[in-house]
Amino acid sequence: MADLLTIENLGNLVMLCFLQAVLGFDNLLYISIESQRAPVAQQRAVRFWGIMLAVALRVVLLFVMIRLIDTMAEPFFIMNWTGVLEGGVNFATCVFLLGGAFIIYTAVKEISHMLSVEHLDTDVSHKSGKSAAKVVAMIVLMNLIFSFDSVLSALAITNVFPILATAILLSGLAMILLADGVTAFLQKNRMYEVLGLFILLIVGVVLLGESGQAAAHAMHDESLALHFFGYEVIPMSKTTFYFSVVVLFAVEIIQSGYSRKLARERASHTHSQSH
Structure with a gap:
């Protein structure tokens, strides 16, 4: 126990909590x-x-990954279709590819649904159509997909399991405390749900980009990086991702303010004409 209570482990715990908070935003959304x-x-x-x-x-996934990280890092196969598709594929590659594709599909499907509904009441009834068990299963599945990003990043900081597990439990507690507030905000400000779906769309693209370097980073061999038609698949940096999110929020806030201003001017103009 005394071995865990060190300045280094405390610093790693603080860093991991910050990392989990940053990487957990898209998950909470x-x-x-x-x-x-x-x-x-x-x-x-x-x-x-x-x-x-x-x-x-x-x-549990974290414990398994610590024990089997070397086995999971080994590429299942190496594609050598020169000029078309090249690079190694391991377990993390498959998770990022499937997870990214599924998130993009989910976001596009929900955005399409929002464009197709004629009445908000219809939209609400549609959203309540899934059983609670099915929604819980989807949340658990997608949380595991999201967790690969944060778990792999956490393992780059430390491999001390109690420290890693504590950071994950604290991030889970934070999500429980914040989930109701975020959901209530989205229900009252439904335009931000559209914004959230576009952020999820970007998250899917980020995961697809991560798949390109998964095998190369795991084996420390750049030759295993995925290349598509001669172009290397490079992941989007976290800085770029969060900058994109900030820009989307800024555009939405400015557009909402401008819309309210136009509405007030039109109301004032209509009132003056009526008199």
Whole structure:
């Protein structure tokens, strides 16, 4: 126990908590949006149990990854289609590819649905069409996919399991505390749900980019990086990702303010004409 209570481990814990908070934003956003697909009376319980189960499985995943990281890093096969598709594929590559594609599919499907509905009441009833168990299962599944990014990043800081597990448990507690607030905000400000779906779309692109370097980083061999038609698949930097998110929020805030200003001017003009 005394070996754990060191300045180095304390610093690593603080860094990991910050990392989990930053990388967990997109996860919390997905949980808040997906939970609204469940029956209204069960949405809060869905968020709670979805996060609890996902955090428990994330700790298990972390333990497994620490024990089997070398085995998982080995590429399953190496593609050598010169000029078309080249590079190595390992377990993390598959997770990032499938997870990214699924997130993009989910975001595009929900955006398309929003464009197709004629009445908001219809939209709300559609969102409550999934069973609570199905929504919990989706939250757990997507949380595990999101967790690969944060777990792999955490392992780059330390491999001390108790420190890593503590950081994950604290991030799970934070998600439980914030999930209801984020969901309530999205329900009151539905235009931000569209913004959230576009952020999820970017997250899917980020995960697809991460797949290109998964095998190369794991084996410390740049020749295993994926190349598509001669171009290397390079992941989007976290700085670029969060800059894109900030720009989206700024555009939405400015557009909302401008729309309110136009509405006031039109109301004032209509009132003056009526007199």
